[in-house]
Amino acid sequence: MSKIEFTGINHLALVSSDMARTVDFYQGVLGMPLIKTIELGGGAGQHFFFDVGNGDSLAFFWFPDAPTAVPGVSAPAHRPDQGPITSAHGSMNHVAFGVSADRIDHYVEVLRAAGVDCTEVANHDNSEWGISREVTDDVYVRSIYFTDPDGISLELAAWTQPLGPDDVSHPPRDASGAVVA
Known part of the structure:
Protein backbone atom coordinates (compact mmCIF):
# COMPACT_ATOMS: atom_id res chain seq x y z
CA MET A 1 0.00 0.00 0.00
CA ALA A 66 1.70 41.99 -2.50
CA PRO A 67 5.39 42.84 -2.82
CA THR A 68 6.85 43.23 -6.31
CA ALA A 69 8.57 40.20 -7.88
CA VAL A 70 12.37 40.11 -7.84
CA PRO A 71 13.65 38.45 -11.06
CA GLY A 72 16.56 36.14 -10.31
CA VAL A 73 15.26 35.57 -6.77
CA SER A 74 11.52 34.85 -6.76
CA ALA A 75 11.71 33.53 -10.34
CA PRO A 76 14.38 33.10 -13.03
CA ALA A 77 15.69 36.35 -14.49
CA HIS A 78 15.88 34.88 -18.01
CA ARG A 79 14.46 32.37 -20.44
CA PRO A 80 16.81 29.39 -20.97
CA ASP A 81 17.97 30.84 -24.31
CA GLN A 82 18.73 34.29 -22.82
CA GLY A 83 20.77 33.63 -19.67
CA PRO A 84 20.88 31.86 -16.30
CA ILE A 85 17.64 30.23 -15.13
CA THR A 86 18.57 30.05 -11.44
CA SER A 87 15.98 31.09 -8.86
CA ALA A 88 16.01 31.06 -5.05
CA HIS A 89 15.42 28.05 -2.81
CA GLY A 90 11.69 27.67 -2.24
CA SER A 91 10.79 29.63 -5.38
CA MET A 92 8.81 28.30 -8.32
CA ASN A 93 11.16 28.11 -11.30
CA HIS A 94 8.64 27.48 -14.11
CA VAL A 95 5.38 25.76 -15.03
CA ALA A 96 5.48 23.20 -17.85
CA PHE A 97 2.20 22.41 -19.60
CA GLY A 98 1.96 19.09 -21.43
CA VAL A 99 1.15 19.28 -25.14
CA SER A 100 1.02 16.79 -28.00
CA ALA A 101 4.38 16.04 -29.63
CA ASP A 102 2.84 16.27 -33.10
CA ARG A 103 1.64 19.86 -32.48
CA ILE A 104 4.59 21.44 -30.64
CA ASP A 105 6.29 22.91 -33.73
CA HIS A 106 3.00 24.60 -34.67
CA TYR A 107 2.67 26.15 -31.20
CA VAL A 108 5.69 28.41 -31.80
CA GLU A 109 3.67 30.02 -34.61
CA VAL A 110 0.53 30.21 -32.45
CA LEU A 111 2.38 31.98 -29.62
CA ARG A 112 4.19 34.41 -31.92
CA ALA A 113 0.96 35.24 -33.78
CA ALA A 114 -0.51 36.22 -30.39
CA GLY A 115 2.47 38.51 -29.74
CA VAL A 116 4.20 36.18 -27.26
CA ASP A 117 8.00 36.19 -27.44
CA CYS A 118 9.09 32.54 -27.23
CA THR A 119 12.01 30.26 -27.94
CA GLU A 120 12.32 27.92 -30.87
CA VAL A 121 11.45 24.32 -29.99
CA ALA A 122 14.23 22.89 -27.78
CA ASN A 123 15.12 19.21 -28.26
CA HIS A 124 16.20 17.94 -24.82
CA ASP A 125 18.50 14.92 -24.93
CA ASN A 126 20.99 13.07 -22.74
CA SER A 127 24.11 14.80 -24.11
CA GLU A 128 26.47 16.83 -21.91
CA TRP A 129 24.59 20.10 -22.58
CA GLY A 130 21.17 18.43 -22.67
CA ILE A 131 20.10 19.87 -26.00
CA SER A 132 20.21 18.77 -29.64
CA ARG A 133 19.79 20.82 -32.83
CA GLU A 134 18.07 17.83 -34.44
CA VAL A 135 15.34 15.48 -33.27
CA THR A 136 17.23 12.23 -32.62
CA ASP A 137 16.38 8.94 -30.92
CA ASP A 138 18.01 10.37 -27.77
CA VAL A 139 15.58 13.33 -27.53
CA TYR A 140 13.15 12.61 -24.68
CA VAL A 141 11.18 15.88 -24.54
CA ARG A 142 10.68 18.87 -26.85
CA SER A 143 9.71 22.22 -25.39
CA ILE A 144 9.05 25.93 -25.95
CA TYR A 145 9.78 28.57 -23.29
CA PHE A 146 8.08 31.94 -22.77
CA THR A 147 6.84 34.17 -19.96
CA ASP A 148 3.45 35.50 -18.92
CA PRO A 149 2.81 39.24 -18.39
CA ASP A 150 4.14 38.99 -14.79
CA GLY A 151 7.38 37.35 -15.95
CA ILE A 152 6.34 33.86 -14.76
CA SER A 153 8.39 31.32 -16.72
CA LEU A 154 6.22 28.94 -18.73
CA GLU A 155 6.97 25.95 -20.92
CA LEU A 156 5.01 23.85 -23.39
CA ALA A 157 6.52 20.36 -23.16
CA ALA A 158 5.93 17.19 -25.19
CA TRP A 159 7.39 13.84 -24.16
CA THR A 160 8.77 12.05 -27.21
CA GLN A 161 9.37 8.64 -25.63
CA PRO A 162 8.39 6.73 -22.52
CA LEU A 163 10.74 7.05 -19.54
CA GLY A 164 12.11 3.97 -17.83
CA PRO A 165 14.45 2.85 -15.03
CA ASP A 166 17.57 3.90 -17.00
CA ASP A 167 16.31 7.50 -16.92
CA VAL A 168 16.97 7.65 -13.15
CA SER A 169 20.77 7.47 -13.11
CA HIS A 170 22.07 10.46 -11.11
CA PRO A 171 22.49 10.46 -7.32
CA PRO A 172 21.11 13.49 -5.45
CA ARG A 173 23.47 16.17 -4.04
CA ASP A 174 23.17 17.85 -0.67
CA ALA A 175 23.32 21.63 -0.05
CA SER A 176 27.13 21.61 -0.28
CA GLY A 177 27.05 19.85 -3.66
CA ALA A 178 28.26 16.51 -2.29
CA VAL A 179 26.74 13.34 -3.72
CA VAL A 180 24.47 11.59 -1.24
CA ALA A 181 24.87 7.82 -1.48
Missing part, protein backbone atom coordinates in the same frame (compact mmCIF):
# COMPACT_ATOMS: atom_id res chain seq x y z
CA SER A 2 1.40 3.41 -0.94
CA LYS A 3 1.53 6.20 1.62
CA ILE A 4 -0.66 8.52 -0.47
CA GLU A 5 -2.52 7.64 -3.67
CA PHE A 6 -1.99 10.64 -5.95
CA THR A 7 -4.25 11.31 -8.92
CA GLY A 8 -2.28 14.23 -10.36
CA ILE A 9 -1.87 17.90 -9.51
CA ASN A 10 -5.08 19.53 -8.36
CA HIS A 11 -3.67 23.02 -8.87
CA LEU A 12 -0.55 25.12 -8.69
CA ALA A 13 -1.19 28.57 -7.16
CA LEU A 14 0.85 31.52 -8.44
CA VAL A 15 0.57 35.24 -7.68
CA SER A 16 -0.57 37.80 -10.27
CA SER A 17 0.02 41.54 -10.17
CA ASP A 18 -3.08 42.23 -12.32
CA MET A 19 -5.84 39.61 -12.42
CA ALA A 20 -7.55 41.13 -15.47
CA ARG A 21 -4.29 40.93 -17.45
CA THR A 22 -3.75 37.36 -16.18
CA VAL A 23 -7.23 36.31 -17.36
CA ASP A 24 -6.60 37.97 -20.73
CA PHE A 25 -3.32 36.06 -21.17
CA TYR A 26 -4.25 32.60 -19.87
CA GLN A 27 -7.81 32.52 -21.22
CA GLY A 28 -7.52 34.87 -24.18
CA VAL A 29 -4.03 34.06 -25.51
CA LEU A 30 -3.42 30.48 -24.30
CA GLY A 31 -7.07 29.36 -24.40
CA MET A 32 -7.34 27.98 -20.86
CA PRO A 33 -10.95 28.11 -19.66
CA LEU A 34 -11.51 30.12 -16.46
CA ILE A 35 -13.37 27.64 -14.24
CA LYS A 36 -13.63 29.24 -10.76
CA THR A 37 -13.34 32.73 -9.32
CA ILE A 38 -13.18 33.66 -5.65
CA GLU A 39 -13.23 37.06 -3.93
CA LEU A 40 -11.20 36.71 -0.73
CA GLY A 41 -12.91 38.02 2.40
CA GLY A 42 -12.16 41.44 3.82
CA GLY A 43 -10.81 42.81 0.56
CA ALA A 44 -7.78 40.48 0.78
CA GLY A 45 -7.80 39.85 -2.99
CA GLN A 46 -8.91 37.23 -5.50
CA HIS A 47 -8.21 33.57 -6.31
CA PHE A 48 -8.97 32.38 -9.88
CA PHE A 49 -8.61 28.90 -11.42
CA PHE A 50 -7.95 27.89 -15.05
CA ASP A 51 -8.46 24.41 -16.56
CA VAL A 52 -5.19 23.01 -17.97
CA GLY A 53 -6.67 19.64 -18.96
CA ASN A 54 -6.90 16.18 -17.42
CA GLY A 55 -8.71 17.57 -14.36
CA ASP A 56 -5.72 19.75 -13.40
CA SER A 57 -5.81 23.49 -12.75
CA LEU A 58 -3.55 26.50 -12.65
CA ALA A 59 -4.59 29.05 -10.05
CA PHE A 60 -3.64 32.64 -9.35
CA PHE A 61 -3.94 34.83 -6.31
CA TRP A 62 -4.12 38.60 -6.63
CA PHE A 63 -3.27 40.46 -3.43
CA PRO A 64 -3.68 44.27 -3.49
CA ASP A 65 -0.62 44.76 -1.25
Whole structure:
Protein backbone atom coordinates (compact mmCIF):
# COMPACT_ATOMS: atom_id res chain seq x y z
CA MET A 1 0.00 0.00 0.00
CA SER A 2 1.40 3.41 -0.94
CA LYS A 3 1.53 6.20 1.62
CA ILE A 4 -0.66 8.52 -0.47
CA GLU A 5 -2.52 7.64 -3.67
CA PHE A 6 -1.99 10.64 -5.95
CA THR A 7 -4.25 11.31 -8.92
CA GLY A 8 -2.28 14.23 -10.36
CA ILE A 9 -1.87 17.90 -9.51
CA ASN A 10 -5.08 19.53 -8.36
CA HIS A 11 -3.67 23.02 -8.87
CA LEU A 12 -0.55 25.12 -8.69
CA ALA A 13 -1.19 28.57 -7.16
CA LEU A 14 0.85 31.52 -8.44
CA VAL A 15 0.57 35.24 -7.68
CA SER A 16 -0.57 37.80 -10.27
CA SER A 17 0.02 41.54 -10.17
CA ASP A 18 -3.08 42.23 -12.32
CA MET A 19 -5.84 39.61 -12.42
CA ALA A 20 -7.55 41.13 -15.47
CA ARG A 21 -4.29 40.93 -17.45
CA THR A 22 -3.75 37.36 -16.18
CA VAL A 23 -7.23 36.31 -17.36
CA ASP A 24 -6.60 37.97 -20.73
CA PHE A 25 -3.32 36.06 -21.17
CA TYR A 26 -4.25 32.60 -19.87
CA GLN A 27 -7.81 32.52 -21.22
CA GLY A 28 -7.52 34.87 -24.18
CA VAL A 29 -4.03 34.06 -25.51
CA LEU A 30 -3.42 30.48 -24.30
CA GLY A 31 -7.07 29.36 -24.40
CA MET A 32 -7.34 27.98 -20.86
CA PRO A 33 -10.95 28.11 -19.66
CA LEU A 34 -11.51 30.12 -16.46
CA ILE A 35 -13.37 27.64 -14.24
CA LYS A 36 -13.63 29.24 -10.76
CA THR A 37 -13.34 32.73 -9.32
CA ILE A 38 -13.18 33.66 -5.65
CA GLU A 39 -13.23 37.06 -3.93
CA LEU A 40 -11.20 36.71 -0.73
CA GLY A 41 -12.91 38.02 2.40
CA GLY A 42 -12.16 41.44 3.82
CA GLY A 43 -10.81 42.81 0.56
CA ALA A 44 -7.78 40.48 0.78
CA GLY A 45 -7.80 39.85 -2.99
CA GLN A 46 -8.91 37.23 -5.50
CA HIS A 47 -8.21 33.57 -6.31
CA PHE A 48 -8.97 32.38 -9.88
CA PHE A 49 -8.61 28.90 -11.42
CA PHE A 50 -7.95 27.89 -15.05
CA ASP A 51 -8.46 24.41 -16.56
CA VAL A 52 -5.19 23.01 -17.97
CA GLY A 53 -6.67 19.64 -18.96
CA ASN A 54 -6.90 16.18 -17.42
CA GLY A 55 -8.71 17.57 -14.36
CA ASP A 56 -5.72 19.75 -13.40
CA SER A 57 -5.81 23.49 -12.75
CA LEU A 58 -3.55 26.50 -12.65
CA ALA A 59 -4.59 29.05 -10.05
CA PHE A 60 -3.64 32.64 -9.35
CA PHE A 61 -3.94 34.83 -6.31
CA TRP A 62 -4.12 38.60 -6.63
CA PHE A 63 -3.27 40.46 -3.43
CA PRO A 64 -3.68 44.27 -3.49
CA ASP A 65 -0.62 44.76 -1.25
CA ALA A 66 1.70 41.99 -2.50
CA PRO A 67 5.39 42.84 -2.82
CA THR A 68 6.85 43.23 -6.31
CA ALA A 69 8.57 40.20 -7.88
CA VAL A 70 12.37 40.11 -7.84
CA PRO A 71 13.65 38.45 -11.06
CA GLY A 72 16.56 36.14 -10.31
CA VAL A 73 15.26 35.57 -6.77
CA SER A 74 11.52 34.85 -6.76
CA ALA A 75 11.71 33.53 -10.34
CA PRO A 76 14.38 33.10 -13.03
CA ALA A 77 15.69 36.35 -14.49
CA HIS A 78 15.88 34.88 -18.01
CA ARG A 79 14.46 32.37 -20.44
CA PRO A 80 16.81 29.39 -20.97
CA ASP A 81 17.97 30.84 -24.31
CA GLN A 82 18.73 34.29 -22.82
CA GLY A 83 20.77 33.63 -19.67
CA PRO A 84 20.88 31.86 -16.30
CA ILE A 85 17.64 30.23 -15.13
CA THR A 86 18.57 30.05 -11.44
CA SER A 87 15.98 31.09 -8.86
CA ALA A 88 16.01 31.06 -5.05
CA HIS A 89 15.42 28.05 -2.81
CA GLY A 90 11.69 27.67 -2.24
CA SER A 91 10.79 29.63 -5.38
CA MET A 92 8.81 28.30 -8.32
CA ASN A 93 11.16 28.11 -11.30
CA HIS A 94 8.64 27.48 -14.11
CA VAL A 95 5.38 25.76 -15.03
CA ALA A 96 5.48 23.20 -17.85
CA PHE A 97 2.20 22.41 -19.60
CA GLY A 98 1.96 19.09 -21.43
CA VAL A 99 1.15 19.28 -25.14
CA SER A 100 1.02 16.79 -28.00
CA ALA A 101 4.38 16.04 -29.63
CA ASP A 102 2.84 16.27 -33.10
CA ARG A 103 1.64 19.86 -32.48
CA ILE A 104 4.59 21.44 -30.64
CA ASP A 105 6.29 22.91 -33.73
CA HIS A 106 3.00 24.60 -34.67
CA TYR A 107 2.67 26.15 -31.20
CA VAL A 108 5.69 28.41 -31.80
CA GLU A 109 3.67 30.02 -34.61
CA VAL A 110 0.53 30.21 -32.45
CA LEU A 111 2.38 31.98 -29.62
CA ARG A 112 4.19 34.41 -31.92
CA ALA A 113 0.96 35.24 -33.78
CA ALA A 114 -0.51 36.22 -30.39
CA GLY A 115 2.47 38.51 -29.74
CA VAL A 116 4.20 36.18 -27.26
CA ASP A 117 8.00 36.19 -27.44
CA CYS A 118 9.09 32.54 -27.23
CA THR A 119 12.01 30.26 -27.94
CA GLU A 120 12.32 27.92 -30.87
CA VAL A 121 11.45 24.32 -29.99
CA ALA A 122 14.23 22.89 -27.78
CA ASN A 123 15.12 19.21 -28.26
CA HIS A 124 16.20 17.94 -24.82
CA ASP A 125 18.50 14.92 -24.93
CA ASN A 126 20.99 13.07 -22.74
CA SER A 127 24.11 14.80 -24.11
CA GLU A 128 26.47 16.83 -21.91
CA TRP A 129 24.59 20.10 -22.58
CA GLY A 130 21.17 18.43 -22.67
CA ILE A 131 20.10 19.87 -26.00
CA SER A 132 20.21 18.77 -29.64
CA ARG A 133 19.79 20.82 -32.83
CA GLU A 134 18.07 17.83 -34.44
CA VAL A 135 15.34 15.48 -33.27
CA THR A 136 17.23 12.23 -32.62
CA ASP A 137 16.38 8.94 -30.92
CA ASP A 138 18.01 10.37 -27.77
CA VAL A 139 15.58 13.33 -27.53
CA TYR A 140 13.15 12.61 -24.68
CA VAL A 141 11.18 15.88 -24.54
CA ARG A 142 10.68 18.87 -26.85
CA SER A 143 9.71 22.22 -25.39
CA ILE A 144 9.05 25.93 -25.95
CA TYR A 145 9.78 28.57 -23.29
CA PHE A 146 8.08 31.94 -22.77
CA THR A 147 6.84 34.17 -19.96
CA ASP A 148 3.45 35.50 -18.92
CA PRO A 149 2.81 39.24 -18.39
CA ASP A 150 4.14 38.99 -14.79
CA GLY A 151 7.38 37.35 -15.95
CA ILE A 152 6.34 33.86 -14.76
CA SER A 153 8.39 31.32 -16.72
CA LEU A 154 6.22 28.94 -18.73
CA GLU A 155 6.97 25.95 -20.92
CA LEU A 156 5.01 23.85 -23.39
CA ALA A 157 6.52 20.36 -23.16
CA ALA A 158 5.93 17.19 -25.19
CA TRP A 159 7.39 13.84 -24.16
CA THR A 160 8.77 12.05 -27.21
CA GLN A 161 9.37 8.64 -25.63
CA PRO A 162 8.39 6.73 -22.52
CA LEU A 163 10.74 7.05 -19.54
CA GLY A 164 12.11 3.97 -17.83
CA PRO A 165 14.45 2.85 -15.03
CA ASP A 166 17.57 3.90 -17.00
CA ASP A 167 16.31 7.50 -16.92
CA VAL A 168 16.97 7.65 -13.15
CA SER A 169 20.77 7.47 -13.11
CA HIS A 170 22.07 10.46 -11.11
CA PRO A 171 22.49 10.46 -7.32
CA PRO A 172 21.11 13.49 -5.45
CA ARG A 173 23.47 16.17 -4.04
CA ASP A 174 23.17 17.85 -0.67
CA ALA A 175 23.32 21.63 -0.05
CA SER A 176 27.13 21.61 -0.28
CA GLY A 177 27.05 19.85 -3.66
CA ALA A 178 28.26 16.51 -2.29
CA VAL A 179 26.74 13.34 -3.72
CA VAL A 180 24.47 11.59 -1.24
CA ALA A 181 24.87 7.82 -1.48
